[in-house]
Amino acid sequence: MKRSAEYVERMRCRVNAGYRSTQVVRFQARVNVMGEADCWEWAGVRTMAGYGRMKWDGKPTYAHRLAYGLANGAMPPADLFVRHKCDNPPCCNPSHLLLGTHADNMHDASERKRGVGHPSAIPFSDVPNIRAYLSAGQPIVSTADIFGYNASAVRAVKYGIGYPMDIR
Numbered sequence: 001m002k003r004s005a006e007y008v009e010r011m012r013c014r015v016n017a018g019y020r021s022t023q024v025v026r027f028q029a030r031v032n033v034m035g036e037a038d039c040w041e042w043a044g045v046r047t048m049a050g051y052g053r054m055k056w057d058g059k060p061t062y063a064h065r066l067a068y069g070l071a072n073g074a075m076p077p078a079d080l081f082v083r084h085k086c087d088n089p090p091c092c093n094p095s096h097l098l099l100g101t102h103a104d105n106m107h108d109a110s111e112r113k114r115g116v117g118h119p120s121a122i123p124f125s126d127v128p129n130i131r132a133y134l135s136a137g138q139p140i141v142s143t144a145d146i147f148g149y150n151a152s153a154v155r156a157v158k159y160g161i162g163y164p165m166d167i168r
């Protein structure tokens with residue numbers, strides 16, 4: 001198991017920023033951190049649907065929400081979902097997670113059911129190219145077609161939702 005040095009460093013910053021360090025350590029111990037692009041699966045308790053769970057501030061909390069919150073400096077608002085670009089419920093790799101609404105979540109689920117071949121996971125390596133197309137005036141929908149992703153994922157790239165604006 002390879003632990004990404006960057007991830008460990010980021011987590012250390014979160015500890016210093018005031019998250020209760022024992023919780024962060026317990027969280028980290030249950031994430032199988034692999035390579036940058038791989039899924040980092042939760043090794044602790046999972047729900048029936050496969051999502052990781054652990055107690056956070058005394059409350060049972062989804063592991064992927066914690067992963068998103070720790071990586072981004074703030075826990076996601078309760079009314080927003082943390083979605084998996086990789087479609088792998090136990091995954092806690094922050095770069096596979098993005099914020100979305102309930103409608104986005106339903107949309108993901110129906111695309112999956114239809115088996116539409118437009119994945120919603122956009123690797124960070126494609127983000128600069130997609131942004132270049134968009135800033136050259138390409139509409140979201142046609143950019144999505146060109147790159148073979150769905151429009152909601154391209155929209156997330158455009159507005160930096162789950163894709164930091166400084167990715168180059």
Ligand SMILES: [Zn+2]
Pocket residue numbers: 038039040086087088091092093096
């Ligand atoms: Zn993943």
